[in-house]
Amino acid sequence: MKFSTKIESLQPSATIELNSKALELQNKGYEIVRLTAGEPDFETPQPIINAAYQAMKEGKTKYTDNKGIKELRQKIAQYINKKYSTNYNENNVIVTNGGKQALFNSLFLITNPGDEIIVIDPSWVSYDAQIRMVGGIPVHVKATKENNYIPEKKHLENAITKKTKAIIINSPNNPTGVVYDKEFMSFISKLSIDHDFIILSDEVYDALVYDGDYTSMANFEKSRDRTIFVNSFSKTWSMTGWRVGYTIANEKIITQMAKIQSHSTSNVNTPSQYAALKALEIDNSYMVKEFKKRRDYLYAEFIKLGLTFHKPKGAFYYFIDISKYGLNDKEFCEKLLEYGLAVVPGSAFFCDGHIRLSFAASMNDLQKAVEILKKFLTDLETERV
Incomplete structure (x- = not known):
């Protein structure tokens, strides 16, 4: 049986694959600390759960507008308008099955075969795969830890060709935790206008910022009409399994995306939409405070261990350079x-010689992880002597 060559050439999501492997070992009785998936350990807030339950009791279990219930789209627009001084309305919003579908819909809509999409590395595992799935060509631009994982402007400019259709911007960034400053985001805004390409702005971690101010691509009015804004309820309100994300863009883009969704998934799970409607009223600051506490704990411990890394300003990941230990990143993760500690190799994010470690886990697990790392690194040093 022959399958699509585009799909056969893809690798499964490394983060999901490694998380599944760690879960399998746990189910066999092994004690494994899983710092693989970007999944908050907090329970979904009870009022959100209650809202979904109430919706089901009221018979809200049927199809909805495939763009999402009007109340949710209105409330998302109001939420973003308040945060970023924009003027969106419900016609600028489509509710999707998580942030991944929001991204996929966007790429599927804008990409013709051979179109180039610029990606900044280290980059989230699914960008490259989704671009290839829709027939595009990913163009990777490297950003280094020496430059705070912010790509040099000349490298971005050199990556632009007549085939450039879009650039993907991810801030706060997965896997590095970098938060792009206003000056860099302004540069991207101007670049998109000067070279007539689309900005696909993945901001699913915008509510998880620990230091300094946050600048959204939505803040730039001149490029707003060519910006597709992707977000999700998963990280902000610990709703990963509820599968609710959204896209905000000009009305023409949203109308076209609605056609895609009408022929693929139809509407998002109806009770989940009512849960998301309630989520927009819930203060998540206690989660942010706890994530910051965990980040700071690991920062102090990693300094003691002599690890090479950059302190994340947002999201909930540490991206650590392990090249000095004489193993490639996959070997390092396997050993x-x-x-008993599961992390993700940096090569999954197009950056060899690194590992990504999530601190969206309990403090107890993080403390165990530090002890495991300490023993592991000590043993590695002993082997090398």
Whole structure:
């Protein structure tokens, strides 16, 4: 049986694959600390759960407008308008099955075969795969830790060709935790206007910022009409399994996306939409405070261990350079798993010689992880002597 060559050439999501492997070991009785998936350990706030339950009791279990219920689209627009001084309305919003579908719909809509999409590395595992799935060509631009994982402007400019259709911007960034400053975001805004391409802005971690101010691509009015804004309820309100994301863009784009969704998934799970409607009223500051506490704890411990890394300003990941230990990142992760700690190799994010470690886990798990790392690194040093 022959399958699509585009799909056969893809690798599964490394983060999901490694998380599944760690879960499998746990189910076999092994004690594994899983710092693989970007999934908050907090329970979904009870009022959100209650809202979904109430919706079901009221018979709100049927199809909805495939763009999402009007009340939710209105409330999302109001929420973003308040945060970023924009003027969106419900016709600028489509509710999607998580942030991944929001991204996929966007790429599927704008990409013709051979179109180039610029991606800044290290980059989230699904960008490259989704671009290839829709027939586009990913163009990777490297950003280094020496430059705070912000790509050099000349490198971005050199990556632009007549085939450039869009650039993907991810801030706060997965896997590095970098938060792009206003000056860099302004540069991207101007670049998109000067070269007539689309900005696909993935801001699913915009509510998880620990230091300094946050600048959204939605803040730039001149490029707003060519910006597709992707977000999700998963990280902000610990709703990963509820599968609710959204896209905000000009009305023409949203109308076209609605056609895609009408022929693929139809509407998002109806009770989940009512849960998301309630979520927009819930203060998540206690989660942010706890994530910051965990980040700061790991920062102090990693300094003691002599690890090479950059302190994340947002999201909930540490991206650590392990190249000095004489193992490639996959070998490092495999050996570390034998010690009981699961993390993701940097090569999954197009940056060899690194690992990504999530601190969206309990403090107890993070403390265990530090002890495992300490023993593992000590043993590695002993082997090398």
